[in-house]
Amino acid sequence: QKEVEQDPGPLSVPEGAIVSLNCTYSNSAFQYFMWYRQYSRKGPELLMYTYSSGNKEDGRFTAQVDKSSKYISLFIRDSQPSDSATYLCAMSGNTGANSKLTFGKGITLSVRP
Amino acid sequence: NAGVTQTPKFQVLKTGQSMTLQCAQDMNHNSMYWYRQDPGMGLRLIYYSASEGTTDKGEVPNGYNVSRLNKREFSLRLESAAPSQTSVYFCASSEGLGTYFGAGTRLSVL
Numbered sequence: 001q002k003e004v005e006q007d008p009g010p011l012s013v014p015e016g017a018i019v020s021l022n023c024t025y026s027n028s029a030f031q032y033f034m035w036y037r038q039y040s041r042k043g044p045e046l047l048m049y050t051y052s053s054g055n056k057e058d059g060r061f062t063a064q065v066d067k068s069s070k071y072i073s074l075f076i077r078d079s080q081p082s083d084s085a086t087y088l089c090a091m092s093g094n095t096g097a098n099s100k101l102t103f104g105k106g107i108t109l110s111v112r113p
Numbered sequence: 114n115a116g117v118t119q120t121p122k123f124q125v126l127k128t129g130q131s132m133t134l135q136c137a138q139d140m141n142h143n144s145m146y147w148y149r150q151d152p153g154m155g156l157r158l159i160y161y162s163a164s165e166g167t168t169d170k171g172e173v174p175n176g177y178n179v180s181r182l183n184k185r186e187f188s189l190r191l192e193s194a195a196p197s198q199t200s201v202y203f204c205a206s207s208e209g210l211g212t213y214f215g216a217g218t219r220l221s222v223l
Contacts, residue, residue: 006155032210034210034212041217042216042217043117043203043214043215043216043217044156044203044214045213045214046211046212046213049210049211051210088155088156090212092210100146100158100161100171101156101158101212103155103156103157104155105153105154105155106155
């Protein structure tokens with residue numbers, strides 16, 4: 001079993017839809033959780049991070065973490081064509097010098113106008 | 114503010130050739146990383162450097178070497194390229210929770 005599993009997709013939704021992206025993990029040592037967005041032929045960019053169970057909101061984006069179930073989600077409200085990208089979840093056990101990230105495989109989202 | 118800069122952006126090699134991928138960051142981060150990204154495999158860590166003067170293996174280090182030249186620069190070397198090393202390579206740097214990536218190097222080994 002991979003340490004981080006992410007729904008494989010791809011996912012296609014109409015503009016304005018609510019999008020739910022999910023990852024599960026098996027390593028209890030993971031304490032910090034991140035979502036990255038990657039546009040085609042670009043590097044990943046940090047979208048959101050959180051380190052506690054519960055919700056964190058940033059504009060149209062909400063990150064949710066359930067440590068008891070080892071499950072994280074990213075919700076996108078009022079999705080826009082500009083949200084079309086690959087979304088990767090990432091996790092780390094610490095924030096120190098060795099804060100290596102373990103990534104999910106990513107899911108490609110397409111928002112249709 | 115350039116962030117993380119990688120060179121070259123594209124490269125085609127023949128099997129057995131060597132090359133060095135360059136990476137520099139201007140954010141004064143201590144930690145730097147090299148990842149490769151392959152279809153269906155996600156991002157996998159090749160090597161990392163927690164601080165200047167230290168390097169450690171990641172998940173897929175075979176066939177690669179690295180040098181942390183100074184705090185800003187972290188290079189990745191392929192001594193004898195193989196077709197299995199065809200991939201997109203990303204350099205990243207971090208401080209705390211923020212890990213920032215370069216734009217990538219697309220490498221094809223024929």
